[in-house]
Amino acid sequence: MIRLEHVGKTYPxxxxxVGDLSLEMPSGTITVLVGxxxxxxxxxxxxxxxxxxPTSGRITIDDRDIASIPTHxxxxxxxxxxxxxxxxxxxxxxxxxxTVPLLLGWDKKRARERAVELMxxxxxxxxxxxxxxVQLSGGQQQRVGVARALAADPPVxxxxxxxxxxxxxxxxxxxxxxxxxxxxxxxxxxxxxHDIDEAVLLGDQIVVLGTGATxxxxxxxxxxxxxxxxxxVADFLGEDRGLKLLALVPAKKIAARALSELNGQWQLELxxxxxxxxxxxxxxxxxxxxxPLTAVGPDGTARNLLDAAISSPARTAVQVDAxxxxxxxxxxxxxxxxxxxxxx
Amino acid sequence: xxxxxxxxxxxxxxxxxxxxxxxxxxxxxxxxxxxAAFALAIYCHRTPRAYGVVLASTNVAYTxxxxxxxxxxxxxxxxxxxxxxxxxxxxxxTLAILVRNIVEGLRSVPEHVRLAADAMGYRPFRRLVSVELxxxxxxxxxxxxxxxxxxxxxxxxGMIIGKGGLGILFNDGFKRNITVEIWAGVIxxxxxxxxxxxxxxxxxxxxxxxxxxRARA
Numbered sequence: 001m002i003r004l005e006h007v008g009k010t011y012p013x014x015x016x017x018v019g020d021l022s023l024e025m026p027s028g029t030i031t032v033l034v035g036x037x038x039x040x041x042x043x044x045x046x047x048x049x050x051x052x053x054p055t056s057g058r059i060t061i062d063d064r065d066i067a068s069i070p071t072h073x074x075x076x077x078x079x080x081x082x083x084x085x086x087x088x089x090x091x092x093x094x095x096x097x098x099t100v101p102l103l104l105g106w107d108k109k110r111a112r113e114r115a116v117e118l119m120x121x122x123x124x125x126x127x128x129x130x131x132x133x134v135q136l137s138g139g140q141q142q143r144v145g146v147a148r149a150l151a152a153d154p155p156v157x158x159x160x161x162x163x164x165x166x167x168x169x170x171x172x173x174x175x176x177x178x179x180x181x182x183x184x185x186x187x188x189x190x191x192x193x194h195d196i197d198e199a200v201l202l203g204d205q206i207v208v209l210g211t212g213a214t215x216x217x218x219x220x221x222x223x224x225x226x227x228x229x230x231x232x233v234a235d236f237l238g239e240d241r242g243l244k245l246l247a248l249v250p251a252k253k254i255a256a257r258a259l260s261e262l263n264g265q266w267q268l269e270l271x272x273x274x275x276x277x278x279x280x281x282x283x284x285x286x287x288x289x290x291x292p293l294t295a296v297g298p299d300g301t302a303r304n305l306l307d308a309a310i311s312s313p314a315r316t317a318v319q320v321d322a323x324x325x326x327x328x329x330x331x332x333x334x335x336x337x338x339x340x341x342x343x344x
Numbered sequence: 345x346x347x348x349x350x351x352x353x354x355x356x357x358x359x360x361x362x363x364x365x366x367x368x369x370x371x372x373x374x375x376x377x378x379x380a381a382f383a384l385a386i387y388c389h390r391t392p393r394a395y396g397v398v399l400a401s402t403n404v405a406y407t408x409x410x411x412x413x414x415x416x417x418x419x420x421x422x423x424x425x426x427x428x429x430x431x432x433x434x435x436x437x438t439l440a441i442l443v444r445n446i447v448e449g450l451r452s453v454p455e456h457v458r459l460a461a462d463a464m465g466y467r468p469f470r471r472l473v474s475v476e477l478x479x480x481x482x483x484x485x486x487x488x489x490x491x492x493x494x495x496x497x498x499x500x501x502g503m504i505i506g507k508g509g510l511g512i513l514f515n516d517g518f519k520r521n522i523t524v525e526i527w528a529g530v531i532x533x534x535x536x537x538x539x540x541x542x543x544x545x546x547x548x549x550x551x552x553x554x555x556x557x558r559a560r561a
Contacts, residue, residue, distance in 0.1 A: 078463075134554065
């Protein structure tokens, strides 16, 4: 567990970056520090590996006061991932990943083997190991950054907007894989972002910070979305707070009806394998193409269901299995009823 | 050793002799200048406030014309007719060129790379050697190329004090009115400068395979 006790950082010119911050970040979980730019979240993060020294208070990792550990030793035991990946341009991918193991005095062979293992873990083709960072895409560089941070298997990982510089599609993919990875490695992660959607998606717990790193609210994503502690938090969560909450509810939890129980003027057209092709009016001609639909997959959320239902002429969302075969339906009306039950 | 006759033939050994001296003096001056430049540049890199003062001083030194500089150093050393005023003067020019290039090279290391190095637990000296200096190599090589060409060229001025390798060929050719000798000296200087430049450029390419790769779209 990482514990901050009355930690503060005041610069010599009087600027207060962090006022008086006390936090507990449980081991094996992702704690997201979220707030507007300049709120002190990056300063807080950097105090954990002493890139910035606090001017007051105490930080402990597993009950060890970090001020008592020499900085270079402390840092070799803490993975660090930043927005631009910070890869060394003059070293090949494998040599970037082996940086910390070699600083720790591992033998080269073992460090190499570990690097190859990590490339697989973060979803990189091992053939990229002999490339230079500049030859990789932004997303690949970011994966190398994560692999490098994990190389010496540190218990703690600090991440400062690690997915901020890649395009939205790659970001979504990296976020998803990051969660899968965390399922395997179970690190104690402190994650900084200004993006509330990212915070909600990744955080086991979220710390909403105001100016001077004042804690506005600490809680699980669902707690914060349901009951924002104050207008600042509510405002920060944005106008679609309810929809964000829906995104936390798995579609599986919403009771669905069988495909045969479809009433009304529209029918679902399927291909030979049972995959939905679209909606067709019951009494319409067979010549017109069906109205296309977006189905909700097994990983979908209540938000996806709602979107699918309101964009369907039949006011009905279609759920499909992993192979894309239609399995069940949820109508808009039923969705409303179930959601209220689930959320309250 | 001196030029005989009015033709090139039979004088290759003379050209080689002075080329050898020219190369030796160039290398010594470059080496001294480079070692001093590294020390000064690393100091300036760590103490940014000192950089302005150092830069101003080396720039002033660079503006002193070469001949007065050699004579000045010679009189300070008390030995005018030796290689050392020449070597030290040229080392000062090398220093002036290189300090700037090394400091700028070190400064060109992206902030996030430096940050990542710190965060991974590099201590300052190891960070300098393993991360910052390798990334400054392109700028350092550019400085060395400039310094070597300028050293080879200015070295010829040493002929006035009876030193300076190939410069002696044009001085002697002029005095004895041997056009071929003057040209031999001029061309040898140019070829030598070219050889140094190309060699350094190749060394730079070998040391920095990463710097010529194009970024992926």
